[in-house]
Amino acid sequence: MTSIYQINSATRIRFARRFLISLSRMRRASTLGPPSDEEIRTRTRRIRIVSYSSMAFAVGSSRAWSRALVLKIRNRARFRGILRNKCLASKKKRVIKRHKVSREMSKTDMLRRLVPGGAGMGICGLLEETAHYMTCLATQVKVMQSIADHYSK
Amino acid sequence: MSSRRSRSRQSSGVSRISDDQIIDLVSKLQQLIPELRNRGSDKVSASKVLQETCNYIRNLHREVDDLSDRLSQLLASTDSDSAQAAIIRSLLMD
Numbered sequence: 448m449t450s451i452y453q454i455n456s457a458t459r460i461r462f463a464r465r466f467l468i469s470l471s472r473m474r475r476a477s478t479l480g481p482p483s484d485e486e487i488r489t490r491t492r493r494i495r496i497v498s499y500s501s502m503a504f505a506v507g508s509s510r511a512w513s514r515a516l517v518l519k520i521r522n523r524a525r526f527r528g529i530l531r532n533k534c535l536a537s538k539k540k541r542v543i544k545r546h547k548v549s550r551e552m553s554k555t556d557m558l559r560r561l562v563p564g565g566a567g568m569g570i571c572g573l574l575e576e577t578a579h580y581m582t583c584l585a586t587q588v589k590v591m592q593s594i595a596d597h598y599s600k
Numbered sequence: 601m602s603s604r605r606s607r608s609r610q611s612s613g614v615s616r617i618s619d620d621q622i623i624d625l626v627s628k629l630q631q632l633i634p635e636l637r638n639r640g641s642d643k644v645s646a647s648k649v650l651q652e653t654c655n656y657i658r659n660l661h662r663e664v665d666d667l668s669d670r671l672s673q674l675l676a677s678t679d680s681d682s683a684q685a686a687i688i689r690s691l692l693m694d
Binding site for chain 2: 459460463464467470473474477481482487490491492494495498499554555557558561562569570571574575577578580581582584585587588590591592593594595597598599
């Protein structure tokens with residue numbers, strides 16, 4: 448098993464490839480002429496989801512967090528249409544509640560919320576998954592930054 | 601203390617967590633967080649490491665959001681896919 452704290456370049460390249468392919472697919476599908484604000488917002492949301500799913504697939508099923516993330520994205524896509532109106536209505540209520548809870552929550556619980564799949568783990572597993580997840584996130588950010596820099600030349 | 605350690609080693613089939621294991625994992629986490637990497641390992645409490653971990657992950661999530669927004673704007677202006685090969689090549693160099 449490779450060291451859990453070093454992301455090898457193979458994972459990074461796999462992520463970059465998947466992400467770039469999804470980006471070019473999105474570009475080809477977009478309408479001609481300048482996109483509307485609504486289109487940009489939808490695309491931002493899609494790019495965000497694609498970046499997380501690309502990393503989760505690049506990591507594969509060897510990590511609990513990547514498995515949990517893949518499931519979450521698949522389920523969300525399945526129910527998006529049905530739950531959409533409900534979510535929009537109750538969003539305000541939910542946000543206020545979250546601020547209240549975070550002050551009382553323990554730091555471990557906060558970490559469980561931030562790391563995909565963290566809810567069902569023991570403390571040792573959670574800390575290991577956190578280390579790997581953090582390293583992958585940092586790689587994801589670096590790759591996205593260099594792609595954005597490339598496109599803005 | 602040593603007896604506790606040997607006990608946890610013997611019962612490796614059972615998931616008995618020793619304090620040493622947790623301390624070890626927390627110090628490894630500390631090494632990964634840019635904020636805390638330069639400080640001595642005995643000066644930072646586990647609570648602080650967990651707090652900084654949460655902050656760091658939240659910052660990374662926020663950066664992903666900002667970069668998604670930036671890429672969405674840029675996608676409209678780029679024409680061809682020829683940049684892809686150049687991007688992958690430059691990523692391989694790192």
